[in-house]
Amino acid sequence: MFGIYLKRELGRRKKAALVIAMGLALGIALVITVNSVSAGMNQAQDKVLKSLYGLGTDMTVTKAQSAPKAGSSQGPSFKFGATSSSSTSQSTDRVNTQGGQALASSLVTKVGSQKGVSAAVGALTLNVTKVDGSFTQGKAKSSTTSGSSGSSQQGGPGGGGGTSSTGAPQVQGGGANFNVNSYSVAGIDVTDQTLGPLSTSKITTGKTFTTAQTNAKVAVISKSYAKTKKYKVGSTFKISSTKFTVIGIATPNSSESTIDVYVPLKQAQTLGDSKNKVTTIYVKATDSKQISTVKTTIQKNISGTTVTTSADLASTVSGSLSTASNLATSVGKWLSIAVLIAAFLVAALLTSSAVSRRVREFGTLKALGWPSRKVTRQVVGESMVNGLIGGGLGIALGLLAAYTVTAISPKLTAQLGSTSTGGGGGMGSGPGGGQGGPGQQATSNTLEIALNAPVSLTTIALAVGLAVAGGLIAGAFGGWRASRLRPADALRRVE
Template sequence: MFFTYLRRELRRRRKAALVVASGLALGIALVIVVNSVSSGMGKAQDKVLESLYGLGTDMTVTKAAPASDGSQQAPRFRFDAQNGEEEQSSDRVVVQGFETLADSTIAKVGDQDGVSDAVGGLSLQVLKVNGNFTPGQFQQGGGGGGGDGDGPPQGGEVRGGGADFDVDSYSVYGTDVTEPALGPLTSSKITSGRTFTSSETNAKVVIADSAYAKEKSLKVGSTVTIKGTKFEVIGIATADSGDSAANLYIPLKQAQTLSDSKDKVTTIYVQATDSQQIDSVKSEIQKNISGTTVTTSADLADTVSGSLSTASDLATSVGKWLSIAVLVAAFLVAGLLTSSAVSRRVREFGTLKALGWKSGRVTRQVVGEAMVNGLLGGALGIALGLAGAYVVTAISPTLQAQLGGGGGGGRTGGGGLGGGPARQASSTTLDVALTAPVSLTTVALAVALAVTGGLIAGAFGGWRASRLRPADALRRVE
C-alpha cells in the first residue's frame, strides 16, 4: 500500500517533484565539481613539487652557501692566442647553489629516527667556451722605412684578426645510480634508451633531458664531452611537468671527479617512514646534524605562486563556501516546497486521517516522497557533476606555477627541495594542465547529500502533515 500510494502521488505531482529534485541536483553537482577541481589542483601542485625534488622525496637536507663578500672570483678561461685559426675549447665545472656536504652526512641522516632512506646528489653548472682566434695580417705602409730586423718593418700596420667564441651553459646532476627510486631523476620518465644500472657507479654514461637532447641533436649512442671527458648517452628522459631537474644526469662519482668535489654532495634527498611524521623527522635532523637546512615539500609549496596558486585558493575558499551556500539554499527550498505541497494537500490528508490513517503513517508517506525526490536529485546531481568534471578535464585549462627563490624553498642558495638539482634562474615558470578527477569518496558524498536533502525536505513536510486534523479537510469541502 505504501509503495503503491507513493508511486501514484509522485506520478501525479511530477512537476513539483522535478522542481525539488532539480534544486537538489544543482547543489550536489556544484559540490562534485568544486571537490573534483580542488583534487585536480592538489594533483597539479604535487606534480609541480615532484618536478623539483623527485617522486618519493619528503624533504631535502642542504647546507646554504655563505653570503658572498665579493672576494669570490668568476671563472677564468685562458687560451693560447698563437694557435692561429685552430679551434680552442675550455670547460669550467662548478658546484651550483650550495656549500657541499661530506658523503658521511648521508649515513648520519639515514640513521635518524623516522628516516626510511637517504641518498645524495651533486648539482653542477658547466660553462663551456668554444671558438678560435684569427690572427691579423701585417700590411706595410707606403713610406717604406726599414727596421732594425728585430720586429715588423717601420711604417706598417696589422689589419683584421680577432676572436669568435661561443659560450654554452648547461646543468649537470650527479645522481646515485644505486638508489634509482629516490632523487630528482624520478620526476622524469625514460622515453628512449635505458636508465642507469647499479654497476655504473663510475661509468662514463649520461642520461639527457629530452628538451636539451632535442636542442643539441642528441640521441641514444651519441657522445657528450664534459671537461675533456666523453660520456655516452644511454637514455633520454622526459620530465613529467615539462621542466627537468637538469640538462644532463651522470653517475655521482663522475660528477665529483669533474668538479674536484671528491666525497662531496650538495643535496641529500630524504624519504620518511611515515608521511604523517615529516615535521618531527625534520626537527630530529636539524637537532642532531648541525649546519644543515632541512626543507619539506610543505615548505616549498608555500613558494609556489602564479595562476595555479590563485586558482587553488579560489577553489578551496570561495568555491567551497559557494557550494555550501548553494547546497543549504537547495535544502531550504526543497523543504519549503515540500511543506507548501503538504499545505495544498490538506483535504487529501485530512480525508485519509478520517478513514483511519494515523499521523505517523501520513508522516511516513510524506517523508517517503521527499526521500525519492532527494535520491532523484542526487542521481541528477551526480550526472551533472560528472559531466562538469569531464568538461574541465577535456578542456584541461593550462595553469602556471611560478617557483620563486624566496621563502622556505630557498631555491637559489637558501636550501630547499628545489635547490638540489641545478637551477640557473631564481624563478621558474611551469605550465600545468588542470584536470578534475572524481573519486568514489566524492560520489559517496553526493549520495549522502541527496539523502540528507530528502530527509530535510521530508522533515518539513512531515511536521506539517502531522499537525493536520480531519476537521481541516471538512473545511475545504465545497
C-alpha cells in the first residue's frame, strides 16, 4: 500500500519532484566539485614539496650562513696564469657550497639517533661556475712624428735640415672572450638513496649508484642537463680537473628538478673542499603525526640548526597554486555550504507548499483512519525519493565537473620565497635551490603543476549522505505540517 501510493503521488507531481531534486542536485554537485578540486590542490602541493624534499622526507636540518667578516670579499674570484703566447685558452671551475653553512657529517648520526627519527642522511650541495675562453694579446706599435727647422735654428752652415721623434708606444688589438656556465651538483649518500635529492627522480637511462661507489668518480645527471650538454651514458666531463663518467640519467617524478649533477657524497666533499661536511640533513620520522614533536626534539638537542618541515615549506609556497588553493579552501567551501543550505531550504519549502495543497487529501486519509505517523511517513517517503534522485543527479553533475577539470588540466605555478646561498639556510635553500650567477646565488624555485580533480569514495559517500539528509529535512518539515492537520478542518477547506 505504501509503495503503490508513493509511486502514484510522485507520478502525479513530476514537476514539483523534479524541481526539488534539481535543487538538491546543484548543491551536492557543487560540494563534490569543490572537494575534488581541493583534493587536487593538496596533491599538487604534495608534489611541490616532494620535488624539493624527496619522497618520504619529513623535514630537513640546515644551519644559517654566518655573517661575512668585515672587509672580506664575497664576490667571485678567478685567477689565470699569464703566458707569453699570443692567444691562450683558459678554463677554471669555481666550486662553492650552496644552501647555508656546512654541518659536520657527525651530526647526521646524531640527528638519526633522536627520538622519533626513522632515518637521516646527509647531502652536500655545490654550485659550480665554469669560466672558459681565451685571451688574445695585443701588439705594441710606436708612432713617429717629423718636423722642419726654422730660421732661428742654430748650427753651422747647412744645419737647417728636418727632424723626427718617436712617440709613446700604443697597444693595438687583443682582448678576451670568455663563457660563464653555472650548474648545481648534489653529493648524496649512495648507501641510502631513499632520502635526499635523488629520491625525487627516476633513473630512465643507465643505472643509479651502487653502495660500493661511495668514492667513485661517477655521476648521474638530470635529463634536462643531459639534453643541454648532449651527454649520454658513458660520456665523461670534468669538474675542477676531476673526470666523472655518466652512469645514469634521471627524470624527475613530479616536477622539474633544479639539481643538474649527482655524485657520491665523498666526491662532492672533495670538490667543495668540505671534508666531512654536509649542507642538508634529510630526516624521516617514524610517525608522520609526530613531525612537530620530532622537530622540537632536534632543535632542543642540536643547537644552532634550523629544522624545516613540509608544513613550514608549504606556508612559503606562493603563485597561482597558493591563490587557487586558498580560494578553494575558503571561498569555495563556504560557497558550497551556502548553496547546500539554500537547496535544503528550497526543498523544505517546496515540500511544505505541496503539503498545503494536499490538505483535503490528507484530511480524507485521516478521516478514513490513517494515524498522523502514517501520514508523516508518506510525506517523508516522498521526500526521501526526491532526495535520492537529487543525490544521483548531483553525483553525476559533480563527476562530470571533476572530469572536465582533470581533462583540461589547468596549469598552476608554485614558487617558494627567494633566498640566497650566501644567506641563511632556511626554507627554500639547500638541495632544490635554484641556480644563479656566481657569488650569492638567488634561489628561485618556480614549478608548474597540472591540476587534477580526483573524486574519492569518501566524497561520494558524503554526497549520498547529503542527499539523504536533504530528503529527511524536507520530509520532516512537510510531515510536521501534515501531522498537525485535523480531519474536520481539512475537509472544510477547498483546494
